[in-house]
Amino acid sequence: MAANTNETMTINMGPQHPSTHGVLQLILELDGEIVVKATPHIGFLHRGIEKLSEHRTYHQIIPLTDRLDYLAPMSNNLGYVLAVEKLLGITDEIPERVQRIRVIMTELTRLKSHLVWLACHALDIGAMTVFLYCFRERECITDIYEKVSGARMTSNYFRVGGLADDLPDGLEGEIRTFAESIPAHVEEYEGLLTGNRIWQKRTVGVGEISAEAAIDIGITGPALRASGVDWDLRRDNPYCGYEDYEFEVPVRTGCDTFDRYRVRLDEMLQSAQIILQALDKLKPGPTLADCPKIVLPPKKDVVNNIESLIHHFKIVTAGFEPEPGEIYQSVEAPKGELGYYLISDGSSHPFRMKIRPPSFVNLQGLPQMVEGKLLADVVAVIGTLDIVLGEIDR
Amino acid sequence: MSAQAIVEKLKGKFSAEILDVVEFRGETTVTVKKEQIVDICTFMRDDFGYNLLCDLCGVDYMGKSPRFMVVYNLYNITTKQRIRIKAPVEELNANIDTVSTVWGTANWHERECWDLMGIKFNNHPDLRRILMPADWEGHPLRKDYPLQGPDREPYKGRLS
Numbered sequence A: 001m002a003a004n005t006n007e008t009m010t011i012n013m014g015p016q017h018p019s020t021h022g023v024l025q026l027i028l029e030l031d032g033e034i035v036v037k038a039t040p041h042i043g044f045l046h047r048g049i050e051k052l053s054e055h056r057t058y059h060q061i062i063p064l065t066d067r068l069d070y071l072a073p074m075s076n077n078l079g080y081v082l083a084v085e086k087l088l089g090i091t092d093e094i095p096e097r098v099q100r101i102r103v104i105m106t107e108l109t110r111l112k113s114h115l116v117w118l119a120c121h122a123l124d125i126g127a128m129t130v131f132l133y134c135f136r137e138r139e140c141i142t143d144i145y146e147k148v149s150g151a152r153m154t155s156n157y158f159r160v161g162g163l164a165d166d167l168p169d170g171l172e173g174e175i176r177t178f179a180e181s182i183p184a185h186v187e188e189y190e191g192l193l194t195g196n197r198i199w200q201k202r203t204v205g206v207g208e209i210s211a212e213a214a215i216d217i218g219i220t221g222p223a224l225r226a227s228g229v230d231w232d233l234r235r236d237n238p239y240c241g242y243e244d245y246e247f248e249v250p251v252r253t254g255c256d257t258f259d260r261y262r263v264r265l266d267e268m269l270q271s272a273q274i275i276l277q278a279l280d281k282l283k284p285g286p287t288l289a290d291c292p293k294i295v296l297p298p299k300k301d302v303v304n305n306i307e308s309l310i311h312h313f314k315i316v317t318a319g320f321e322p323e324p325g326e327i328y329q330s331v332e333a334p335k336g337e338l339g340y341y342l343i344s345d346g347s348s349h350p351f352r353m354k355i356r357p358p359s360f361v362n363l364q365g366l367p368q369m370v371e372g373k374l375l376a377d378v379v380a381v382i383g384t385l386d387i388v389l390g391e392i393d394r
Numbered sequence B: 001m002s003a004q005a006i007v008e009k010l011k012g013k014f015s016a017e018i019l020d021v022v023e024f025r026g027e028t029t030v031t032v033k034k035e036q037i038v039d040i041c042t043f044m045r046d047d048f049g050y051n052l053l054c055d056l057c058g059v060d061y062m063g064k065s066p067r068f069m070v071v072y073n074l075y076n077i078t079t080k081q082r083i084r085i086k087a088p089v090e091e092l093n094a095n096i097d098t099v100s101t102v103w104g105t106a107n108w109h110e111r112e113c114w115d116l117m118g119i120k121f122n123n124h125p126d127l128r129r130i131l132m133p134a135d136w137e138g139h140p141l142r143k144d145y146p147l148q149g150p151d152r153e154p155y156k157g158r159l160s
Helices: A049-053 A058-066 A073-088 A096-124 A128-149 A171-193 A197-203 A211-217 A257-281 A306-318 A358-363 A366-370 A375-385 A389-393 B003-013 B037-048 B106-117
Strands: A009-013 A025-031 A034-041 A325-333 A336-344 A352-356 B018-024 B027-032 B052-060 B068-076 B081-089 B095-097 B120-122
Touching (some): A025 A375, A034 A375, A049 A352, A058 A073, A096 A128, A096 A257, A171 A257, A325 B018, A325 B052, A325 B081, B003 B018, B003 B027, B003 B037, B003 B081, B106 B120
Parallel strands (some): B095 B120
Antiparallel strands (some): A009 A025, A025 A034, A336 A352
């Protein structure tokens, strides 16, 4: 579309704007309806999580990670505990049941995150019904969260070397029923959106980015897979026993908002499959690794005998001291590659913890996806990138 | 190609630049001098296919010389391999060349590193603060920056 004048107008979008998904500010330079330049301003939610973590023991950092991507707290927990376990060299000590439950919970988290994404994305570009449907299903996952961890959003469920507690009785059946219902729900959303002509007009060909440009700017996750790059950390650098599961990595080549939508819906179906497989493989067993110097003792022992109480007290107050070294561990979070770079100097708290938040990097691609396009597409592109300001600003 | 083979080739091409090679938990870290960082990164991208810069950050080793370290976590999407490059930066006039010409994604990472750690990136296209307000003084992730902010009682350490 050619601009018809050379006069531009600068407008401000956000930080208080319903379509910016949090406190994102965009300075948009417009020529009529065409965006000439888009400049994102971030940092409104900066809480200094990396600085704080340098002053806490390794166990005390887990609740901080909940507050990164608060729509997918367990993925953040998982990335962090895997990083610490790698730093300690106890990756192979993690019991099988822990691995399975971690997979179940993080795949539920992926569903939870994708449901919020679909709800808000559709709402932003005018399809309100989908929002209500998605939040109905999301509610089931929040209930499961509550039963597992006591919290609906900030779960703090995974521990270094295991889990806070085993799954409560009867929950496996509830998770199974929910996972089995997912394909029908996804079909429902597809029925509302995929063939909908308005939805297609708002998404097909909108916010295109080629594979080369996406890799150069560092975009990862579903947004990269919709540009035709077949890469998923769960399959390609497996962790938590993902190599035991059979699942497909959805890849599409449209590079646009519509294909990113299709990729995420396909991922939801795959996640449901993984959950069912993990439930089939789930066997009774310990939920904590046998590393008494590192792992917190089970809660029921802590309240029942003095040795475990002392043990618990010792680990909570003094922590544990990994040998000096540095590691980088990443997981396939719902939004892309979530990485933790940890440096230990041999003390009880990290010398440096750098978080690689997928949303931070993905948002960097926004200017090149909207410049030269219509103002209305900016809203669609923010939605399709699936950003969460909690992890962008940290 | 294994990480060792890559390190050997890197040593062959930039023998005077390599300071240290460390293996820890199956990860390879190569420490290089900062002067030719752009050439080294271009070489890593073009010859070994490290097309994705996962992460770039600064580390403050206060009390040591040189004080800072800039860390590049690289990934090869084709072979699914990782490698880490580090370059020391001295405290006085802390600066290093930008690699945003090699990987576009470095742009924001370097802005963040400048904002929080105070390391300047030469020839960076847009070196502004990114997370802190534009008029903020100081660089919060430096070890001598108080945890509770500049205008408060200094942090006395954990009670335990």
